[in-house]
Amino acid sequence: MLTSTRKALLLDRLARDGRLMATDLAVELRVSEDTIRRDLRDLAAEGRLLRVHGGALPLSPTHAPVAVRRSLHPQAKAALGRRAAALIRPGQIVILDGGTTHLALVAALPPGLACTVVTHAPAIAAALEPFPWIEILLIGGPILRLSMVATGVEAAEAYGNLRADIAFLGVTGLHPETGLTTGHPEEARLKARILRAAAEVVVLATPDKLDATSPHRIAPLEAMNTLITTGERPDWLSPDSRHLRA
Template sequence: MSKIDHFVSERQTLIFAELQSKGRVLAQDLAQTFDVSEDTIRRDLRDMAARGLCERVYGGALISSGKTVPLSHRMTDMQDRKDALGQAAAACVAQGATIFLDAGSTNLAIARHLPEGVGLTVITNTPVIAAELSGRADLELIVVGGRIDPAVGAAIDMTAIAQLEDMRPDLCILGVCGMTAADGLSADIYQDATFKRLACNASRRTMAAITSEKLGAGAAFHVAPLNPDLTLVLEDDADEAFVRDLRRHKLDIHLAGRNTRASSHPHSLKDQPA
């Protein structure tokens, strides 16, 4: 093995360790970490994907296990970016709305930014989100119970489903594992996808705040199609061509960090017919 091959092997070993720790990596971040070009990192990721060590997605790669990285790990990943998404998504929530807040580390950031004193009712199946909101006297908190799935970090079993069937939120804020323009929103775990679909169907509207590496990357199980009842909150560096493709579906699209709404179909998240 040459010296160059040795360096490549060491770098890919470190990249794989990062994947195992966080579940996903971004080519831009890795290029800065290793002081190499993004093209070099992309070659690494292509090589690793060919060996079954990862799955290539726009801007980086995901771990190839097909399993959701535990919520406890995701909570510390990309915190600044998720905080920006959380702030932008929370600003979309209408006064007096009843919302279902699904499992997800970005959704935890949304919970932290929910506006105060506007009469919200929040339903969640996620203990860490419930804990975040439990001290707020200005909103009503309803917790959907059942067995907590250790990977999802939320109740998604038949007990939780039975409780969800009696609820009709104005807005379902989904946590998703992937999204493509052709197939819509998706999740890694079958039972989680089933629960998410039911939450969407029970709600008048759906919203998802999605980090850029999930765009164009479909997960194993379908959750929801792209339709005008869906609001997306994306990062301000989201691929412009991909966003243009999404607008063809007449979605309500917000870009976190920008002062103006990037939307081809503006409407209220609450005042829509069921």
């Protein structure tokens, strides 16, 4: 079998099964495990999958710079934003993570809403300008250009001292094995702080984030209280977690 044909087969199998096991594939395709691992290494370098111990998992296509993510799934993001905005109550302290889906949430907020929004994303803070009754608390620190959000010790300490009613957490992947993931280690650490700072954690997920993973783990799936998607409830979602369909 040609290398290109074998790699195409691996990608098809990954899309079908959600995981690749190098040992099983070597037996099935009658090649060495080293050959399969080399194929997986090449595909990982091309950004087609994420290598894990023993094989590979689907790599989230949303593990990309903000400029690329802006054009992905605009209708789904608008629907998710509307569903999420309805969860915010007057007077609450709300954490809004960065991301293009959360910009859609801001666009869906009622004009007269009075609450406090805490964010480490300058774009989110700027988008809240038309809402006169929303108090905006912008958390600062070095800007991670991949996502255009603040990170670092200052941001982590600020969230460590905060107690919020609800947090809308941005992730780039949700997978039953790796949990909630994102594309940068600094972001993963800060998002873990956000989880601990809120009484309720909500994740908005476009279809390409489901059953996909990114390199850096934030927390297990059970760490989120509510998942909002545009489709049916995923079968791997914890029974204790609420699912809302946009």
